[in-house]
Structures are given as structure tokens and as C-alpha cells.
Amino acid sequence: MSQYDYQEIIIWLEKKGVEIYGNNFKIFETDHAIIHKLMAYFLKDEIACFQLNIDLNKGVLLSGPIGSGKTTLMNLMKTITSTEHKFYIKPCRDISYEFIQEGYEIIQRYSKGKLYPDPKTICFDDLGTENNIKYYGNECNVMAEILLSRYDLFIAKKIQTHITTNLSATEIESAYGNRVRSRLRSMVNLISFDKTTKDKR
Template sequence: MKTKTIQTPYDYHLLMQQLEEHGKTVYGPAFKIEEIDRPVVLKLLAYFLQDEEVAKFEGLDLQKGILLTGRIGCGKTSLITLMRPLSADSYMPHMVSCREISFEFSKIGYDIISRYSRNAFFPYTDTPRVHCFDDLGVEQPVNHWGNSCNVMAEILLSRYDLWISKKMLTHITTNLNSQELEDHYGNRLRSRLRSMFNLIAFDPSTADKRR
């Protein structure tokens, strides 16, 4: 692997083996890290281990979040979930479904936006919680007492401001490409996404692992 020429305390070949074994435990014996997916896994490992040298070599900014894109069934959610135990507590992402957030908004209303933005801090501290918003783009437009709101757009815009002021990290998984994101959420949000995320994309020919 190309990381052999870089100063790093980690054996990435061994880490991938261990990650695959852990994946089999969590998701069943059919779980496998395919060769075509290894560049994505390498980037994720370097990021969540906060390995500065490898992250720099891979073009990752550890002060930004991860925007993980790929076709349906390529393993985005599974990989982020498997990365959680590798993260320090303050970097460990809390996984939350965008679809579930939209349902919560229809029941609770605008307090949901605060829950995932200005109130998303560890208790009694100014340390922000890291959230990974899973499957951005699959949520349906919802109303609360007749008021319509693009809930995820508002949450992400608020978290952008908190990234600037409090270094609040956000991660996203999505099946959408950049143009589809703009169509769903507008150019204002898309420009902020470019600022606050490292883009990591699966190869378009990656197989659907749900089959």
C-alpha cells in the first residue's frame, strides 16, 4: 500500500483485516472489504484515527467533516458505523437517519433543528457532538401544524455556523451527487458543504452489497 512511504504509527493492512473481521461479527459472515473499496476505507481509517500524515497524503483536512457519497447499497452506513469504535470520544459520530429526523420534525416541530445544532453539545461543556446524518436526500418534505420546512437544510446551515464558531464536525452519507444536492437543498447550502466537508466517493462501479 502507498502508505508504506509515510510516517505513521498504524499498520493499515492489519487494520483492514481487523475491520473486515469486525464487520463479519456485526453484519454477518458475508461482509467483505472489496478491493475496489479499499481507497475509501483507507481514507476513512486515516480520518477517524486522526492520522495526520496519512490524512494529509490522502488530501483530507481533519478540521472538516466527511461527505461520503456512493450508489445505493455500496456500504456507506456500514463503514461509518464500523469506524465509530476507532474514534476518540469527542470524534465518535452519533449516527442519525435523515428520514427519522423528518418524522421527528412532523411530531415535535422546530425544536428538532435546535436538538441537532445549537443544543448538540456534551452536557455542561462547550464540546460539540459529532453527528453523522445518514442517507441525506431520502427524507420527505414534512409539515408541522401546516408549516413546511426543509429540515435538513436548516440543520446543516446551523451546523455550518457552529463549525465556524465552535469547530462542530458533521458527517453525511448520501446517494446524491453534487448537482442533486443543489437541486434538493439549494446553492446556498451546497457552497457551505464544499467548505465544511472532505468529499469521499465510492467508485461508481462498486457493487450493491445488499444483493
């Protein structure tokens, strides 16, 4: 039996959400199953994760329609994550803009961890909103390169990667190639909102 009272934590998360996002913030009961999975993972609740078929060695790929609350939930999960598993969130669009400014160094920065002394766990937010970018005439699928390098980091050093996206698995393959899709299967637990989830914005 789990040591955590998930209903109590959801109430706490809703209060935290109001603090961060304002009085209109609300956690919908229809999202409780998704939030339960995320909480089990980020609390490192081994019993619950075993029951939910979640691998604690992997990262998380949170997918769902636009406006379903993916980024908001990942920000809330940061508040319950222990220090050793802390992560930071980086929008994929920002990475593509940085690539325009700085070039291929950006791929190294987010894959090999040169942004900090040690490689860090990163949540790449809104995968699929960036475009293939040209740097001095050379087109590069920046996020595909970063994700392939993050896979190497995961295999070598067990560094995890989290992702939010509104793309389906097929759309990810179309945008980033079969190699990326294949690597993601090994790297992340897929947690997804129902396709009918309404836009909460």
C-alpha cells in the same frame, strides 16, 4: 511515514464487521482506497491525511450509490475513533419523522446540540431520503435548516458534521439550495465511491 499498518487494520475491521453484521460480511478489495481514506481521517493520521489531501478540521461527506456500504463503513469507523472524536449516526428520515411529531424544536436539537449538554459530532445518514415535511401546514426543508445551523456551529466551535448520501453535488444543490452546497464545501471532505460500485446488499 504513517505509524499505522492499514492492511492490518482492514483485517481487524473485517473481523469486527463479521461480529456486527454476520458471517456474510466482507470488505471488498475494490473498496480499499475509500476505506484507507476513512481510516486515515478517523485515526487522525496527519501524515496520511496530508498525502490524501484530507483536512482533519472538517467532517466527512461519504457519497456513493445505494447499497455501496456507506452506513456500514461509518459504523465500523466508530470502532476506531478515539473518545474525543466519537460521533453518533442519525438517519435523516428519522429526523423528518421527529419533525412531524415535535416541529421546529427538532432543528434546534440537531443543530444547537440541545439533545445533549454540549453540541456533538453527528453523522447524518442517507441525506436525501427524507422529504420536505409539513408541520401545521408549513413546509420545511428540515435537513437544509439543520445543515446551515451546523455550519454556524462548525465556524464558531469547530464542531464537525459527517454525512452519508447517494446524491451528487448537483443533486444536493437541487434538493437543499446553493447556500447548503456552498457551506458543505467548507465543512466536509468529500470521499466518494465510484458510480459503478455494485450493490452489496
